Amino acid sequence: MTEPDIKKGLAGVVVDTTAISKVNPETNSLLYRGYPVQELAATQPFEAVAYLLWNGELPDAAQLADLRATERAHRALAAEVKAVIDLIPLSAHPMDEVRTAVSAIGASDPGAGGSVLNAGGSPAENLERSIRLFAALPAIVAYGQRRRRGEDIIAPRDDLDYSANFLWMTFGEEPDPVVVDAFNRSMILYAEHSFNASTFTARVITSTLSDLYSAVVGAIGALKGPLHGGANEAVLHIFDEIGSADNVVPWLDAALAEKRKIMGFGHRVYKKGDSRVPTMKAALDTLVEHYGREDVAELYDALESEFVARKGIYPNLDYPSGPAYNLIGFDTLTFTPLFVAARVTGWTAHVIEQAGANALIRPLSHYDGVDERHVER
Ligand SMILES: CC(C)(COP(=O)(O)OP(=O)(O)OC[C@H]1O[C@@H](n2cnc3c(N)ncnc32)[C@H](O)[C@@H]1OP(=O)(O)O)[C@@H](O)C(=O)NCCC(=O)NCCS
Incomplete structure (x- = not known):
């Protein structure tokens, strides 16, 4: 019997087409609906990029105003969702909290319940659900951080756009435009990245004709892992361990001797560098200057140059975004x-795309367990 050609981790396998984004590792480029992500990050508010991912075109002024009005209308944390969050132990990982909150939103959407036969919903219903989740997630994330700090929830502000309001709900202070701009860029850079593990998870769930909320809940579970989204958190743990730039060499010697993976470096697709890093690094530089924290830039540069010199493996987006969020x-x-708050736009665009040209995703496996045997009687 010939051995099947197994593609462990689906590496290199093209499973479907998508018109949402194009990753080109050869040219280090990432296009959302044809637009280079760097251009979008430099010129657009995150709301416009969300609109682009869902609809295929950037919004005109009226369309953007319309999306912003809907987003503002769904910003506040619903009392029943807050009640569910409050039941979650403070010791839980916040990703468990976000996953549960999205599940609660899904359970209270009258359109998503009922017969499983129409759980998938129409494209229009799914777009509405996508916008509602996009609008609700900042309050969930902001309240999560405040809750863990023992602080009260802060109501959204109608006079602020998405990114500024997100920061307001988290910190209760009018954010500086430099900080809003860096944060807005990070949201855009995180929004979409073709068939990564969490997006693929969302597409697998959608392919069974399940509902959009279930797809997003599954995607959050996939994103939690440190080989995927959890890496930005892991980068900060590494920074904390290293402490300062002059400790990079001994720290790296020990880490590599223990065969540790250095979080924030490497990528399944980009092998010559992540297309999003220069834009996020530039945003980090503005924050370093704004907060007067050159020590962070020194540690960042020292670890990057030392690791790249030794392994030839380049930073991914999580490397600059971790310290940026910390600052x-x-x-x-x-x-x-x-x-999650950023990638929910990409996930939901993929849910809508998958549902529009669906095929149940169900690969095969090669059995290598024990041969057939029988229960002794
Ligand atoms: C992202 C990642 C999973 C991609 O991995 P992949 O394409 O499956 O490649 P592999 O994990 O098989 O890595 C190939 C080789 O490079 C090494 N490598 C890759 N990333 C590394 C890292 N961050 N630190 C140390 N070594 C690394 C592997 O150990 C492996 O070495 P080997 O051939 O000697 O065994 C991997 O680079 C990684 O774990 N990075 C750290 C986590 C991270 O930052 N994730 C966010 C991704 S956006």
Whole structure:
């Protein structure tokens, strides 16, 4: 019998087409609906990029105003969702909290319940659900951080756009435009990345004709792992361990001797560098200057140059975003939930795309267990 050609981890396997984003590792480029992500990060508010991912075109002024009005209308944390969050132990990982909150939102959406036969919903219903989740997640993430700090919830502000309001709900202070800009860029850079593990999870769940909320809940579970979204949190743990730039060499000697993976470096697709890193590094530089924290930049540069010189493996987006979120004031545990708030736009665009041209995703496996045997009687 010939051995099947097994693609462990589905590496290199093309499973479907998508019109949402294009990753080109050869040219280190990432396009959302044809636009380079760097261009979008430099010129657009996150709301416009969300619109682009869902609809295929950037919004005109009226369409953007319309999306912003809907987003504002769904910003506040619903009392029943807050009640569910309050039941979760403070010791739980915030990703468990976010996952549970999204599940609660799904359970209270009258359209998503009922017969499993129509659980998938129409494209219009799914777009509405996507916008509602996009609008609700900042309050969930912000309240999560405040709850862990023993602080009260802060109501959203109607006069602020998405990114500024997100920061307001987290910190209760009017954010500086430099900080809003860096945060907005990070949201755009995290929004979408083709068939990564969490997006693929969302597509697998959608392919069974399950509902959008279930797809997003599953995607959050996939994103939690440190080989995927959890890496931005892991980068800060590493920074904390190293302490300062002059400790990089001994720390790296020990870490590599123990065969540790250095979080924030390496990528399944990009082998010559992550297309999003220069934009996020530039945003980090503005924060370093704003907060007067050159020590962070020194540690960042020292670890990067030492690791790249030794292994030839380049930083991924989580490397600059981790310290950027730290400087803004987010707790390390909140980093991956921030990724959820951004990536929910890409996930839901993929749910809508998958549902529009569906085929049940069900690969095969090669059995290598014990041969057939029988129960002794
Ligand atoms: C992202 C990642 C899972 C991609 O991995 P992959 O394409 O499956 O490649 P592998 O994990 O098989 O790595 C290939 C080789 O490079 C090494 N490598 C890759 N990333 C590494 C890292 N961050 N630190 C140390 N070694 C690394 C592996 O140990 C392996 O070495 P080997 O061939 O001697 O066994 C991997 O680079 C990683 O674990 N990075 C750290 C986590 C992270 O930052 N994730 C966020 C991704 S956006």
